[in-house]
Amino acid sequence: MNLRTEFLEAMSRGATFVTVATTDGEGGRYGVTISSLTPVSADGEQPSLLGCIHHLSPAVPAILKNRAFCANLLAEDQEALSDRFAGRGAPGDHSGRFDATDWTPGPNGQPMIAGATAAFECRLATALLWETHYIIVGRVTHVRRSDNPAALLYGQRAYRRAVGLKGEP
Numbered sequence: 367m368n369l370r371t372e373f374l375e376a377m378s379r380g381a382t383f384v385t386v387a388t389t390d391g392e393g394g395r396y397g398v399t400i401s402s403l404t405p406v407s408a409d410g411e412q413p414s415l416l417g418c419i420h421h422l423s424p425a426v427p428a429i430l431k432n433r434a435f436c437a438n439l440l441a442e443d444q445e446a447l448s449d450r451f452a453g454r455g456a457p458g459d460h461s462g463r464f465d466a467t468d469w470t471p472g473p474n475g476q477p478m479i480a481g482a483t484a485a486f487e488c489r490l491a492t493a494l495l496w497e498t499h500y501i502i503v504g505r506v507t508h509v510r511r512s513d514n515p516a517a518l519l520y521g522q523r524a525y526r527r528a529v530g531l532k533g534e535p
């Protein structure tokens with residue numbers, strides 16, 4: 367097994383939440399499913415987070431131009447929506463992804479997906495190209511939560527849900 371395959375196999379053991387990063391503005395409307403969303407700090411000038419997006423995704427130049435995006439944390443019943451924004455079925459058709467989705471613009475115009483368990487509207491703080499991926503850092507300007515706290519997870523190459531070890535839902 368080469369190092370790349372070993373890395374992917376090992377990383378697949380960690381379950382992550384599933385986010386659709388969306389953006390809208392002069393640079394166009396784009397959205398992409400990512401598992402790389404990470405909170406960075408709650409205690410800076412504003413809370414901040416980061417996500418890693420492949421440099422060839424058209425969402426990247428759009429986020430850089432729009433200087434804003436929304437991180438939509440999907441709820442556990444939004445597996446089909448995750449697949450749609452990962453281009454499974456219709457690769458590259460970003461406007462089709464939005465046509466098939468219930469969403470509204472947030473206070474700063476960024477697409478907030480209906481039913482997402484949480485959504486974080488962000489202004490772009492900085493972006494760094496690291497080899498194949500842009501590390502996109504956002505300052506959170508607005509947070510929304512739905513009534514459903516159960517997030518969709520992805521681990522061991524499948525969608526999952528979190529269950530408490532002591533029987534909590």
Ligand SMILES: Cc1cc2nc3c(=O)[nH]c(=O)nc-3n(C[C@H](O)[C@H](O)[C@H](O)COP(=O)(O)O)c2cc1C
Binds near residue numbers: 402403419425449
């Ligand atoms: C669960 C899951 C997690 C993903 N995580 C990422 C990620 O963190 N970064 C990324 O660039 N692509 C990620 N992808 C792949 C992108 O969603 C997919 O390549 C992209 O949407 C393809 O469309 P585009 O190139 O037109 O943007 C993920 C896909 C899935 C299903």
